[in-house]
Amino acid sequence: MKHLPIMLLGALVLTACSHPAPEAPAAAKPAPAASVAKTTSEPAQAKAPPAFTPPAESAIPTGPLGDEIRRGMAIFTDTPEHAHDYVGNGLSCSNCHLDAGRLANSAPLWGAWGVYPQYRKKNGRVNSFGERLQGCFRFSMNGKAPPLDSDVIVALQTYAWWMAKGAPTGEKLAGAGYPKQGFKPPQPPDYARGAAVYAKDCALCHGANGQGQQVAGRNVFPPLWGPQSFNWGAGMHELDNAAAFIKANMPLSRGGTLSDQDAWDVAMYMDAHERPQDPRYAGDVAATRAKYHDTPMSLYGTTVNGHLLGSGTAK
Structure with a gap:
């Protein structure tokens, strides 16, 4: 079984909170810094992508x-x-x-x-x-x-x-996707640091247990892991996607206020929790990882704090 060693922590749609930081769980082994550590040389951007403003709802x-x-x-x-x-x-x-x-x-x-x-x-x-x-x-x-x-x-x-009415076609627009270009953490993501970020900036909206908040049976703030969250095949389970989304948009209405390191750490914390199985699963976690998740950005099929991720949703 291929492990992705690191001390892990993460979150998705975050908002400031006064809850105390949870006791840090046993740390997973650190992964090679090269997997997500910041590089010194980045390719120069050619030209800035075109800007676009969508039409008003009115x-x-x-x-x-x-x-x-x-x-x-x-x-x-x-x-x-x-x-x-x-x-x-x-x-x-x-x-x-x-x-x-x-x-x-x-x-x-x-x-x-x-x-x-x-x-x-x-x-x-x-x-x-x-x-x-x-x-x-x-x-x-x-x-x-x-x-x-x-x-x-x-x-x-x-x-x-x-x-998209009026937008140029066939080229990426400014603000499309999540801003991942050159976005790397100064240090490898860490679960314990991520837990502290989550308690401070995310738990108020998403709950200390990551299950979000509902009113009249509808999510006001979505669950970030567990049986009602996105499954192991969703793009948000990958650390770079989650970290880029968090950095740009979270805590809600305060995007850009977390440091790069905090965004990666809390993404690690979120994505190191169980969630529904990848629908492409064919009966073996190791084989599913090898076929669909063989990247340091995915924690599927790795062991974190003694638990093999992908082996079952924790209720």
Whole structure:
């Protein structure tokens, strides 16, 4: 079994808190610093990507097209309510793509629409935008993929198309995705440091146990691990994705206030907890890691504090 040694800690959608730092669990063995340590030489950027501002919600047209755009927005912001047949947890698209998919540096919809179709290493083939949305349901929502011609996929694609109206196609826009370029921690991520960051900056919203907060059965703040969170196949389980999202956007409304090190440490803490199984799992954690998770950014199939991650969701 391949281990990813490091002292680990992490979190996803964070907000300041006065809870005391939890007692640090037994540390995992430190991983080679080269796996995530900051490098001294980084490639020079060619030209700055073009900037883009999506249209205001008030600009949604009237008539059938506007109705479909609004339906897509409703699915995006309350996915369990409007796409309940395809979700397996309580998460909504807007939990990771903030401000109804509008906010720069939180993988906004307007930044994704124009770069598809594209080849995705995750499944080894060219994907349409609709297929990319299907993957979100399968992994982030821990559910099942709606058919490409379903009302759900059509509405979401219509919303994304409208959000990107006027944007150049075929090139990455400023603020698209999560800002990962050159974003490396000064030191290898550490679980114990991450636990302290989580208690201070995340637990107020996401709870000391990482299970979020609900009102009337709906998530106000999403669970970051456990049975109702994203599964081991979701992109947010990878340390670089989680750290970049956290750095840019968390604590909520205070993005950019955590240090690079704190963002990586708390991402480690979050991603070192159990969550639902990768749907591509074929009965063996080691084989699943070798096939889909063989990267220092994934903790799946590694042992942290005596627990083999991917071996079962801790309730």
